[in-house]
Structure formats: structure tokens, C-alpha cells
Amino acid sequence: MSLSDFFTPIDLKSIMPKNGYYTSHLGDKIAHFSVDFPDLNQKTDIAIIGVQDDRNAINNPGCALGPDYVREKLYQLFEGSYKTKIADLGNIRQGATITDTYFAVKTVAHELIKKNILPIIIGGGQDITYAQYMAYEELEQKVDLVVVDPRFDLDDETATESLETTSASYLNKIFLHEPNYLFNYSNLGYQTYFSSQESLRVMDKLYFDVHRLGEITGQVAVTEPIIRNANMISFDIGAIRSSDATGNANATPNGFYGEEACQIARYAGFNDKLSSIGFYEFNPAYDSNGQTATLVAQMIWYFIDGFYNRKRDFPLNPKSQYLIYKTSLKHDDHEVVFVKSKKSDRWWMQVPYPTGGSMNERFHLVPCRYDDYKTAVAGEMPDLWWRTYQKLN
Structure with missing residues (x-):
């Protein structure tokens, strides 16, 4: 089976400006699947994947439509001072069941990581993080997972692996999965009033790293070593304050500022060890004047900027x-x-x-x-x- 079988092409006419793209726009630089599927045998560093599935996005129906709105803004940003080698593979539509969607995301992400191509996943619900995590199963490597989220997406009451995978409980599936590849889980930006004391006890018992929003706001540089330890990152757009990112049905008044979210994304790109990242829960139905789509596009731009400025100083050699x-x-x-x-x-x-x-x-x-x-x-x-x-x- 070819990777192209999982994707539907991008409707470029619907997202392109009337006068097209400048030659220095990312829209002109990215090899996109609008007619022909990109040749991944050519040198490709990063692959963009849209996932159009929100069936298990709790209280946020409509986020399946997010990927193309983000593309529209991303393609109009200028390339940085480096030559990008990026392919946009198009959208994974929702499968007949949610399990089919997870299988598609897992398979695609796994094949890309194996080819040393870093997938940027644009969701869709944050439950897709589970499929992103499962991409590492056949690689048989321990995974350090960092999640940027105001909540712990953990069901305290029914902590079993048979629990349905949703955007509010996918961590149960990851924590309880056998065999266990998870070495460490870190949360950035949790808000205590959204977090049960039981879930905090679980984090402490498992020696996981969880960091309150108040520890980070105004000093986002403290997140860099935590992010530098990650193999994969999942970013819930609901972690950004509603005044900066309205495009999420679960948005709340407190959260990261837009520029802090961009800084976190740049740290992620800068991480030599990171091999996948997902941006989830953006919902265009709630987005005022395309503000959130623009912010997510800018976060991806900063991630790409970090990626092309990696220092390659891990592992420690020479x-x-x-x-x-x-x-x-x-x-x-x-x-x-x-x-x-x-x-x-x-x-x-x-x-x-x-x-x-x-x-x-x-x-x-x-x-x-x-x-x-x-x-x-x-x-x-x-x-x-x-x-x-x-x-x-």
C-alpha cells in the first residue's frame, strides 16, 4: 500500500490568494499534493499532514475542518533564511470508524519517521495524539512525550485500557498500553482548577514532569530543556488564552500568550531528538477573523525555523x-x-x-x-x- 492511498488532495484554489503566491512564499516552496503526490524519495525534511476527524474531540465538533484554514495562512508566510524541503501530503479524511483514522495516522507517521522525515500533524481532535504515539510502536524505542495542555487528558474514574479514546482520555490509552514504550511524560501549562487531585497524585507517583501555567508564564525559557527531551509533542490549541486564540470551543481566559506559544514551537523545532509534532483542536467555527488559524500557521513557521537552525549537538559527539x-x-x-x-x-x-x-x-x-x-x-x-x-x- 502506498502512502498516497491514505490522503485526499488539497483544493489549492480554495486557499490560494487571488494573485497567487510570491516565489518567496511557503506556498510556492512547499511540494503539495493538489495534483500529484509529492515524491518522498527526493530529499524531504518535513511532511505536513492534515487529519479531518473530530468524532472524539470532546465539546469541540468542527475541528476536523481546521487543516485547510491553517494551510491558507501558512502558505502566505515567507520562507526564512534557509532552503526548506517540505512536502504537504494533503488530508487524511475520517475513516469508517475512528480506529481506521488512527490506523492511517499511525501508519503514515511511522513510515515518515522511518524515512527520517518529521511529520507535522494538523488536527482534528487531540485524541489523534494516541495514533501519533503508536507510530513509535514498531520502532521499538522508548518515547519521551511532551503535551502542551491546560488539562491532564486522563480519566481518573475509569482508568482502564478499554476506555474509549477521546480528547479527554487518550492519556489512559498511552499510559496503560502494553508493551510500554513511554519513558517520560511532561505537561506544560496545566491549570490546577482543571486538574483533579487524583490525577496530580498519579503524575507524582509515576515521576512525570508537570508544570503549572503560572510556573511558565513570563519565563517561557524554562520550558526549553523539557521540550529538548521530547521525541514527540502534542499541542492543544486550548492551552492558549482565548483572547489570543478564539478558535477552540474549549478556550478559556487563561493560557499561554500567542508569542509564548510560538516560542514553545520554536524550541520544539530546535530539538535534535524530536521526530513528530501535532497541533490539535483548532476549530474554525469559533475563529474570529482567522486569528487562530494565523497563530497556528505562525507557530508552524517558528517550528520550521527552529528545525532549520538545529545545532546537532546531541548525542554528545565529538x-x-x-x-x-x-x-x-x-x-x-x-x-x-x-x-x-x-x-x-x-x-x-x-x-x-x-x-x-x-x-x-x-x-x-x-x-x-x-x-x-x-x-x-x-x-x-x-x-x-x-x-x-x-x-x-
């Missing part, structure tokens, strides 16, 4: 490009080792595998902040070190 810092703790003989890239000034921390852990490596490298190094210099164990060590057991 060693001459890094500085090693060793610190001792006050009440322990243990030594905490930090690594700093000369290329990007970014920091990592070495966390040793327990006895009988990895056969090939003695330690796990986790992205961290300079503040973690300062904590260790002061003689205290960084919380990130301890949580990572617990997960390695």
Missing part, C-alpha cells in the same frame, strides 16, 4: 565540543556530572543507570538548566536528577 563539570553534594559522596555544549550553551546532566541497567551505557543524559547546575554546586541534589533516576529503575 567530545571536544563539550565542557564537563563535576559537582559534589553536601551529605553524600555522590558526584553529579554536567555537560555543556560549546555550540549552543545548552546543559545536560548525567544520571547513572542502576546496577543491571543499560548494557551499552553507564548513564542517561537528561537536558537540564543552568539552575540545576547551580543547585548541585550549592551541594543539593537537583530534583530532576532524582526523578530521572527513579524512572531508570
Whole structure:
């Protein structure tokens, strides 16, 4: 089966400006499926995928129509100071059942990742995150998942794998899936009044990283090491405040500012390790003057900008490009080792595998902040070190 079998072409006439695109517009640069399916054997770095399915998008019917509205705005943005090699594969329409849609997304994303092409998924409901995650199943690799969301999409009452996959419960399917490939889950921007105490206890018990909106607003740079650790990212447009992004039936007054969302997207693109990203829950039915479609397009532009400015400083090779810092703790003989890239000034921390852990490596490298190094210099164990060590057991 060819990948083209999963897609329907883009109706270019419906999204193109009257006078067409400038040669420097992305609309002129992106190889799009409007007549012929893009040749992925040609050098392609990024593939855009629309998913037109909102059957399990809780309280947000209409978000299946989002992809083409985002394309309309994205194609009118100018290419940055680099040569893009991007293909737009068109839209995956909803299957006969939601399971058919998940299968299509999983298969397409898996094939692209295998070809070293990064899929940008434009949804559709956020339940499609589950299909995005399942793309990693046959790759047999541990997955670090980052979700930008004001809520934990977790059903506390009926936490079973047989639970229906919806935009409000897809994390149950991911957490309980066997075999388990999930190494770490991080949430950026949760709001406590939308989060049950039971779900917070689950996050703490599993040593997952969850960060309140208040921890991040105004200092979005603290998200960079968290994002740098991700293999895949799922961004719920409902995480952006309604004044900046009206196009979501679940939008609320609080959330990230538009420029913060763009910064998060750029950090995601900058991440050498990231191999897929999804932007979900944009609903054109609620979008005033195309404001949200424009913002999502700008977020994708910033992601692409980050992607083409990657420093390629992970894994840590050659060693001459890094500085090693060793610190001792006050009440322990243990030594905490930090690594700093000369290329990007970014920091990592070495966390040793327990006895009988990895056969090939003695330690796990986790992205961290300079503040973690300062904590260790002061003689205290960084919380990130301890949580990572617990997960390695």
C-alpha cells in the first residue's frame, strides 16, 4: 500500500490568494499534493499532514475542518533564511470508524519517521495524539512525550485500557498500553482548577514532569530543556488564552500568550531528538477573523525555523565540543556530572543507570538548566536528577 492511498488532495484554489503566491512564499516552496503526490524519495525534511476527524474531540465538533484554514495562512508566510524541503501530503479524511483514522495516522507517521522525515500533524481532535504515539510502536524505542495542555487528558474514574479514546482520555490509552514504550511524560501549562487531585497524585507517583501555567508564564525559557527531551509533542490549541486564540470551543481566559506559544514551537523545532509534532483542536467555527488559524500557521513557521537552525549537538559527539563539570553534594559522596555544549550553551546532566541497567551505557543524559547546575554546586541534589533516576529503575 502506498502512502498516497491514505490522503485526499488539497483544493489549492480554495486557499490560494487571488494573485497567487510570491516565489518567496511557503506556498510556492512547499511540494503539495493538489495534483500529484509529492515524491518522498527526493530529499524531504518535513511532511505536513492534515487529519479531518473530530468524532472524539470532546465539546469541540468542527475541528476536523481546521487543516485547510491553517494551510491558507501558512502558505502566505515567507520562507526564512534557509532552503526548506517540505512536502504537504494533503488530508487524511475520517475513516469508517475512528480506529481506521488512527490506523492511517499511525501508519503514515511511522513510515515518515522511518524515512527520517518529521511529520507535522494538523488536527482534528487531540485524541489523534494516541495514533501519533503508536507510530513509535514498531520502532521499538522508548518515547519521551511532551503535551502542551491546560488539562491532564486522563480519566481518573475509569482508568482502564478499554476506555474509549477521546480528547479527554487518550492519556489512559498511552499510559496503560502494553508493551510500554513511554519513558517520560511532561505537561506544560496545566491549570490546577482543571486538574483533579487524583490525577496530580498519579503524575507524582509515576515521576512525570508537570508544570503549572503560572510556573511558565513570563519565563517561557524554562520550558526549553523539557521540550529538548521530547521525541514527540502534542499541542492543544486550548492551552492558549482565548483572547489570543478564539478558535477552540474549549478556550478559556487563561493560557499561554500567542508569542509564548510560538516560542514553545520554536524550541520544539530546535530539538535534535524530536521526530513528530501535532497541533490539535483548532476549530474554525469559533475563529474570529482567522486569528487562530494565523497563530497556528505562525507557530508552524517558528517550528520550521527552529528545525532549520538545529545545532546537532546531541548525542554528545565529538567530545571536544563539550565542557564537563563535576559537582559534589553536601551529605553524600555522590558526584553529579554536567555537560555543556560549546555550540549552543545548552546543559545536560548525567544520571547513572542502576546496577543491571543499560548494557551499552553507564548513564542517561537528561537536558537540564543552568539552575540545576547551580543547585548541585550549592551541594543539593537537583530534583530532576532524582526523578530521572527513579524512572531508570
